[in-house]
Amino acid sequence: MKKTLLTSLLALIIMVTLTSCGSVQVVADYDKAVNFDNFKTFAFYKPGIDKAEINDLDKRRILRAIENELTSKGFIKSENPDLLVSIIASSREKIDVYNNYYGGYGAGWGWNPYYYGNYNNNVSSTTEGALYIDLIDAKKKELVWQGQGVGYLNSNMEQKEERIKQFVKEIMAVYPPTPKK
Structure with missing residues (x-):
């Protein structure tokens, strides 16, 4: 009975962890004085993109995804754009150590001749990434x-x-901003 409960609990924790890993946490900030309806065209801001510290293959993947999202919103890529698009990307290795204890009958109540237990240490390593998408007013350079x-x-x-x-789609889902009234 106790092992079944423990196994069920462990399965639930793993399921919650795996589903939370699939999502992207998104936040956005914007200039409230700007009328975003005035922006219709875009181009990539090469000096900003060149500074992004990721490999060129991933840069191209990100830029293609951004271009697809903007064109699906009705934007047109232009040599004379209203908006300049820049990116910043970073990643870090995240290491988690879990100490698991599985105890037997009487565990935790002091000495017991029938006591048994098992300690397990689990180490997992994941990479967490952050992607910033900057939209710059091309005329004001702001x-x-x-x-x-x-x-x-x-x-x-x-x-x-x-x-x-998925990262780009979820970030661009909050553009254009809808001011709260």
Whole structure:
């Protein structure tokens, strides 16, 4: 009975952990004085993109995903844009150590001749990434909107592109901002 309960609890914790790893936590900030309806065209801001400290393959994946999201919102890529798009990306290795104890009958009540127990240490390593998408007013050269997404990254190459698309899609879902009344 106790092992079944413990196994069920462990399965629930793993399920919650795995589903939370799939989501991207998104926050956005913007200039409330800006009318975002005036922006119709965009271009990528090369000096900003060149500073992003990620490999060129991932940069291209991110830029393609941003371009797809903006064009799906009705924006047109232009040589004379209203908005300049820049990115900042970072990642860090996150190491978690879990100490698990499975005890037998009477555990925790002092000495027991029938006592048994088992200690397990589990170590897991994941990569957490952050992606910032900056939208800059091309005429004023001022940042008008910034979206940030934080979540876990896949090292599996087949899933990497899909994960990047998910990051960008969830960040761009909050653009244009809708001011609260």
